[in-house]
Each structure stands twice: as C-alpha cells, then as structure tokens.
Amino acid sequence: MTSSPEVVQLSEVRASCTQCAWQTLCLPASLDGTNLERLDEVVRKRRPLRRGEVLYREGLRHAALFVVRSGTLKTSTTLADGDTQVLGFHLPGEIVGFDGLVDEPHHSTAEALEDSSVCEVPVARLAEIAAQIPLLQQQVYRIMGREFSREQMHAVMMGRRHAMARLALFLHGLSERRRACNHDPDSLHLSMSRQDVANYLGLVIETVSRLFSRLQSLGVLAVDRRAVRILDHAALAELAQGEEDSRATA
Amino acid sequence: MTSSPEVVQLSEVRASCTQCAWQTLCLPASLDGTNLERLDEVVRKRRPLRRGEVLYREGLRHAALFVVRSGTLKTSTTLADGDTQVLGFHLPGEIVGFDGLVDEPHHSTAEALEDSSVCEVPVARLAEIAAQIPLLQQQVYRIMGREFSREQMHAVMMGRRHAMARLALFLHGLSERRRACNHDPDSLHLSMSRQDVANYLGLVIETVSRLFSRLQSLGVLAVDRRAVRILDHAALAELAQGEEDSRATA
DNA sequence: CGACTAATTGAATGTCATCAAGAGCTGTGG
DNA sequence: CCACAGCTCTTGATGACATTCAATTAGTCG
Structure with missing residues (x-):
C-alpha cells in the first residue's frame, strides 16, 4: 500500500475530479467517463492555501469559480465606512466566486480560515465545454441555485x-x-x-x-x-x- | 401616430425583447438581430399579474426565470415556525427564479406587490440556445452574478x-x-x-x-x-x- | 517566561420590541 | 353623499435584550 510520489502527482494532475471526494456535490455529478475527462482538462488544481491566505479580493476581476476541496473559506465585503461584513463560510464541496462571474469585479474577498485547498474553474472554459455537455450545463445551474439558496438562508438567520x-x-x-x-x-x-x-x-x-x-x-x-x-x-x-x-x- | 390593436398584438407576440425597455439590463444585452430573434422564440410573455397574485410558490418545481417588465415583485420564504421572511423586492429589469433553477423545488414564493407583468424564460430552452450563442451564455452568467450580489447586499443591510x-x-x-x-x-x-x-x-x-x-x-x-x-x-x-x-x- | 491575541464574564446604558391606543385612508352600502 | 367597517400606519409608554465599556482569564507564539 505504498504510494510513490509519481502516483500522487498523477492523481493530482490528471484525475482530479475522478478521484475527488466531493464528486457528487460538485460539477462532475452525473458525468460519465469521457465527459469527466474533458472537465478535468478545464479544472486547474491550485496550490494549497495557507491559513489567512486570500483567494480573491474585492475590486479585482477574476472570472473563475473555486471549489473548496478541504478546509474552510470565509467570504466578506467591505462597507463604505470601512467596516466589513462576513458573507459566508464555505466548506468542502461548496463553491465560491459567483459574484464575479463575468467581467464584473468581485464584490467580496475570499480568505482561507485554515489551511485549505481549492480547485479553480475558469468560467470562460467552463462555459465552453458546458455548451457541449448539457448535463454539465444543468449541473452548473443546479449548483448556482444551491449557492443562491444558501445566500438566502443567511438572510433568514439575520432576520430573526x-x-x-x-x-x-x-x-x-x-x-x-x-x-x-x-x-x-x-x-x-x-x-x-x-x-x-x-x-x-x-x-x-x-x-x-x-x-x-x-x-x-x-x-x-x-x-x-x-x-x-x-x-x-x-x-x-x-x-x-x-x-x-x-x-x-x- | 395612431396604433391599431393589431400592431400592439404583433409587438407583444413577436418582438418582445426587441422592443423591451430593459434590453440593456436583461438577457438580450449585446445580442444582434438574428440572435435576438432566437431568444424571442424562447421567451414566453405572460399575462399581466394582478396585485397579490402569486407567480410561483415555494415547494413547487418550476424551472423558469422571470424577468420583471413592469410593477414590483416580492419574494419571501416560510420558516419552520410559520413565520415568513421577505427575501427581496424586484423591480423592472430584474430577474427572479434563481432558487429553483433545475429540478429543485423553489425555496421562495414570488408575489406581485402591484399590477405587474413578467416574461417567463424556461431554463431548459434558455440553456439550449445559450449553448449556441456564447454572448448569451455570458449574459446569463453576468445576470446571475448581479442577482447574487444583490442577495449579498441584503445580508449587508441586515448586518448593520x-x-x-x-x-x-x-x-x-x-x-x-x-x-x-x-x-x-x-x-x-x-x-x-x-x-x-x-x-x-x-x-x-x-x-x-x-x-x-x-x-x-x-x-x-x-x-x-x-x-x-x-x-x-x-x-x-x-x-x-x-x-x-x-x-x-x- | 512574557507579550500578544482570543475569548469570557460583569455592570450599565441604550435601542428596539412589545403592548396599547388612536389617526388616516379605502371601499362599500344605505 | 355620508356613515361605517376594515385596514394600514402612526404615536406613546414600558420593559427586555443586546450593545457598550471594562476587566479578567485562557491560550498561543516568539
């Protein structure tokens, strides 16, 4: 049961989605082998994030989604008076970055609350292959709906x-x-x-x-x-x- | 400058997006003539909503987006204890329905606060033609990001x-x-x-x-x-x- | 070990919710 | 046209709860 460094490398670089624990929650859900490989080509693995490290910052354009693989992210925004408002905490399997989808600069900042790792999914590339794989397109919409509902849950809490x-x-x-x-x-x-x-x-x-x-x-x-x-x-x-x-x- | 009933009919049925005041805010932004016509075929005009009328109700599946053309909508959700939480108010040019994008039942209810009118955009049909028109796909993402940010603004308010x-x-x-x-x-x-x-x-x-x-x-x-x-x-x-x-x- | 930050606990103030009553508008019917 | 009922909204008095200010403890890192 020893795994050589090469094997680790291989699985990290090539078969990221195939072997990911969050497959069912994430983009690959209901994709078969061939399509999964095409998705894999789009998804960029990122270096692990250290605690406190910033993934993206408000005001900057960065049209990508990020899937949390491990750890926890915090998103927050800065108000006119300099105060900050925490918008959400994001656990493995969840996705952040929807507020900077296209062109628009981000309205929020995402930061790692502990050592974490994420997958980066460039929106432009994702849109390209989603246009060819209807099931993937559906899954993108489904996830957006999910994260949208999570946002609303925040409002429900604050409303109490x-x-x-x-x-x-x-x-x-x-x-x-x-x-x-x-x-x-x-x-x-x-x-x-x-x-x-x-x-x-x-x-x-x-x-x-x-x-x-x-x-x-x-x-x-x-x-x-x-x-x-x-x-x-x-x-x-x-x-x-x-x-x-x-x-x-x- | 007299407009016969037929002309009204025609413009309502055929050229809805072309003549809509909210073009620049809405899906058609940056589409040219041909593509605009293809979008028109997908968008279903709905009868005007009377004050108090419900557009969709939580718990029901209805995979469509709705563009507010005139009037105002209110979205709200019901909590476990029966209380309701108002989630948002939606003005002309804005879009509701993101919480029930695919398969998922809606988590919220949308109701007209005054006599209003909306366009209904079935998500499945939209996805189909968006797959063929990259600019439209981009615009869909852009609008989702916009509505996502609006949700976050709600949290910012409640946070004060x-x-x-x-x-x-x-x-x-x-x-x-x-x-x-x-x-x-x-x-x-x-x-x-x-x-x-x-x-x-x-x-x-x-x-x-x-x-x-x-x-x-x-x-x-x-x-x-x-x-x-x-x-x-x-x-x-x-x-x-x-x-x-x-x-x-x- | 000492300095720093994070978290807890206490006491006093202030803001908002609650309870209660009244004013203003709307629509209906005599 | 006015009277009445029903509703939304306003205004007042009181009290509960969260914030503020302040001090202490616990935990962390150099």
Missing part, C-alpha cells in the same frame, strides 16, 4: 430578532452541511473566530460568547473553545424558532 | 446593528436601482407595505414607522404615505453608516 435564534440556526446549518458530507453532524469544528461568527450573524462578539456559555449551561452544547458538540438537537431547533426556552433555566 | 442604518441602506439601494433605469433617483414609490419593509430589514413595523417619521423631521425625507422623496442624500449616506447624527436633532 433574537440573537439566540440566529446562533441556533447557524449551528443547525453547519450541522446539516456536515451531514450532507457524511460526517458526524453532532461534532462541529468552528474554524472561524467568535468575531467572524458574530459579524456573520450581525451581532457583537460578547453576545456570541455569552450565547455559547448559555447553550452550554442549558445542556444543549458542549463547548470547548472552537470544538462544539451538539447534545440536544431538539432544544436547538426550538431555540432557532425564537422560543425562549425559559423552563430549561430552572 | 442600528435600525436606522438598515433603513437608510434600503432607501439608498432603491434610489440607485431607479438611477440604473434612468428614473428620478430622488422620488421613490414604495409598492410594499411598511410590514414588508420591516420584515425585509429584520425589524418590526412600529420601528420602521418611527424611523420614517424621524427621517422626515430631520429633513432627510419627505414622506407621504408610500411616496418618498429623498431630500438629503448625504445625510442618508451618513445614517447608513451608523453615524448617529445626533446634532441634527437639536
């Missing part, structure tokens, strides 16, 4: 007027995304800082910190720094709906 | 922690969208209720009402029911940044 409901929805969403990847939906590793979570939810860091503490004392979560374990999904779901579960404080 | 900043951003955004259509950016006709505005911004109706009153007394707006005139763009911009312009209250 109780801070607890926002955090509960956030945690529930993360849990669901882990389930989608066949990972344990109860154990979350938050690769983002409390500050990032707070900003993402439209709160301040102290509030988020207090909420984590409260969830822990309620027995809903076990919190150890950025490692979070969900102990009571039902209670979390209730809190997500704004039910102030006051009886549990007794 | 002062109610005034949210409303100011909202009004500023509406103003900019009117400017983009060569309309007077100072006069807004809010076709949505205060309740809708409040929900969209994650506030309650009373707060929104108070804010409008305050903006009026500050001399920033002239508010007459749903007719709003922006008197002081600079002040509005300041308020959008969370600057509590307390000196103006003196």
Whole structure:
C-alpha cells in the first residue's frame, strides 16, 4: 500500500475530479467517463492555501469559480465606512466566486480560515465545454441555485430578532452541511473566530460568547473553545424558532 | 401616430425583447438581430399579474426565470415556525427564479406587490440556445452574478446593528436601482407595505414607522404615505453608516 | 517566561420590541 | 353623499435584550 510520489502527482494532475471526494456535490455529478475527462482538462488544481491566505479580493476581476476541496473559506465585503461584513463560510464541496462571474469585479474577498485547498474553474472554459455537455450545463445551474439558496438562508438567520435564534440556526446549518458530507453532524469544528461568527450573524462578539456559555449551561452544547458538540438537537431547533426556552433555566 | 390593436398584438407576440425597455439590463444585452430573434422564440410573455397574485410558490418545481417588465415583485420564504421572511423586492429589469433553477423545488414564493407583468424564460430552452450563442451564455452568467450580489447586499443591510442604518441602506439601494433605469433617483414609490419593509430589514413595523417619521423631521425625507422623496442624500449616506447624527436633532 | 491575541464574564446604558391606543385612508352600502 | 367597517400606519409608554465599556482569564507564539 505504498504510494510513490509519481502516483500522487498523477492523481493530482490528471484525475482530479475522478478521484475527488466531493464528486457528487460538485460539477462532475452525473458525468460519465469521457465527459469527466474533458472537465478535468478545464479544472486547474491550485496550490494549497495557507491559513489567512486570500483567494480573491474585492475590486479585482477574476472570472473563475473555486471549489473548496478541504478546509474552510470565509467570504466578506467591505462597507463604505470601512467596516466589513462576513458573507459566508464555505466548506468542502461548496463553491465560491459567483459574484464575479463575468467581467464584473468581485464584490467580496475570499480568505482561507485554515489551511485549505481549492480547485479553480475558469468560467470562460467552463462555459465552453458546458455548451457541449448539457448535463454539465444543468449541473452548473443546479449548483448556482444551491449557492443562491444558501445566500438566502443567511438572510433568514439575520432576520430573526433574537440573537439566540440566529446562533441556533447557524449551528443547525453547519450541522446539516456536515451531514450532507457524511460526517458526524453532532461534532462541529468552528474554524472561524467568535468575531467572524458574530459579524456573520450581525451581532457583537460578547453576545456570541455569552450565547455559547448559555447553550452550554442549558445542556444543549458542549463547548470547548472552537470544538462544539451538539447534545440536544431538539432544544436547538426550538431555540432557532425564537422560543425562549425559559423552563430549561430552572 | 395612431396604433391599431393589431400592431400592439404583433409587438407583444413577436418582438418582445426587441422592443423591451430593459434590453440593456436583461438577457438580450449585446445580442444582434438574428440572435435576438432566437431568444424571442424562447421567451414566453405572460399575462399581466394582478396585485397579490402569486407567480410561483415555494415547494413547487418550476424551472423558469422571470424577468420583471413592469410593477414590483416580492419574494419571501416560510420558516419552520410559520413565520415568513421577505427575501427581496424586484423591480423592472430584474430577474427572479434563481432558487429553483433545475429540478429543485423553489425555496421562495414570488408575489406581485402591484399590477405587474413578467416574461417567463424556461431554463431548459434558455440553456439550449445559450449553448449556441456564447454572448448569451455570458449574459446569463453576468445576470446571475448581479442577482447574487444583490442577495449579498441584503445580508449587508441586515448586518448593520442600528435600525436606522438598515433603513437608510434600503432607501439608498432603491434610489440607485431607479438611477440604473434612468428614473428620478430622488422620488421613490414604495409598492410594499411598511410590514414588508420591516420584515425585509429584520425589524418590526412600529420601528420602521418611527424611523420614517424621524427621517422626515430631520429633513432627510419627505414622506407621504408610500411616496418618498429623498431630500438629503448625504445625510442618508451618513445614517447608513451608523453615524448617529445626533446634532441634527437639536 | 512574557507579550500578544482570543475569548469570557460583569455592570450599565441604550435601542428596539412589545403592548396599547388612536389617526388616516379605502371601499362599500344605505 | 355620508356613515361605517376594515385596514394600514402612526404615536406613546414600558420593559427586555443586546450593545457598550471594562476587566479578567485562557491560550498561543516568539
């Protein structure tokens, strides 16, 4: 079971999509052998990103999509007054870059929250071969719809007027995304800082910190720094709906 | 200069895109005559929508995009607890339906806020001809990116922690969208209720009402029911940044 | 070990939600 | 034409909850 460096090279360069764990979530879904190879030719593997490294920056044109292979990305935008707003966190299998699809400069910046790796898909090349492979074209649309809905989920969270409901929805969403990847939906590793979570939810860091503490004392979560374990999904779901579960404080 | 009923008919049925006021914002941008005709064949004109009429409903599959030709649409989604969250307001030239692109059922419901009219673009047919017209394919991507960025702007608004900043951003955004259509950016006709505005911004109706009153007394707006005139763009911009312009209250 | 950052916790203020009442507009029918 | 009902919107008083300011603890890196 020893794998020589050449084999690794080969699989990385040639058969990236074929061997990728996220095939079913990503562009290649439902493509057969021949078409998969054609997609492979378009997809450019990128060097791994170091924690803190920026993938693309707002204001720059870079018409490409990026598939997260491992790690976590954070997208954010800068406001007129210099404040930043975190727009999203992106896990393996998810795709970023839709805000700079063609010509348009990006409105957001994407940064690695931990050491990560991504595939780069130049939009122009993708469009070319998608024009010849209807199933791929469909998959592109499907993924766009998926990411669009994810954006809307952000608005739903921010629309909740109780801070607890926002955090509960956030945690529930993360849990669901882990389930989608066949990972344990109860154990979350938050690769983002409390500050990032707070900003993402439209709160301040102290509030988020207090909420984590409260969830822990309620027995809903076990919190150890950025490692979070969900102990009571039902209670979390209730809190997500704004039910102030006051009886549990007794 | 009399136009017979037949001429109207003809222009409505055959030359919809050619004569549409929103050409430059919409799919046909940068298409020449021949290609424009091919697009015309795909686009289905729809009967006008009456105020309150639903264009599509969440949970249903309906793989089509809709271009707003006149009027205003509201998209919203229903939460687990039965509450609804308003996701967006859509003005002429803008496009809705991205959340139900392929196969997937819609996550949102689209409703006319006033008598409106839309063009329906079946995604499957659009994909077919876009595969043959690279410029159209590009334009599809461009528009998706645009609507994606609009979604993100919603998150930016909701992220502001002062109610005034949210409303100011909202009004500023509406103003900019009117400017983009060569309309007077100072006069807004809010076709949505205060309740809708409040929900969209994650506030309650009373707060929104108070804010409008305050903006009026500050001399920033002239508010007459749903007719709003922006008197002081600079002040509005300041308020959008969370600057509590307390000196103006003196 | 010491300096730095990240996160937690406490106390006080302020903003927004809630509850409640009233004003203004719209449409209907007598 | 006016009266009435129903709705949207406004305005006021109160209180809850999140922010702010401040200090402490925990964890990380040089």
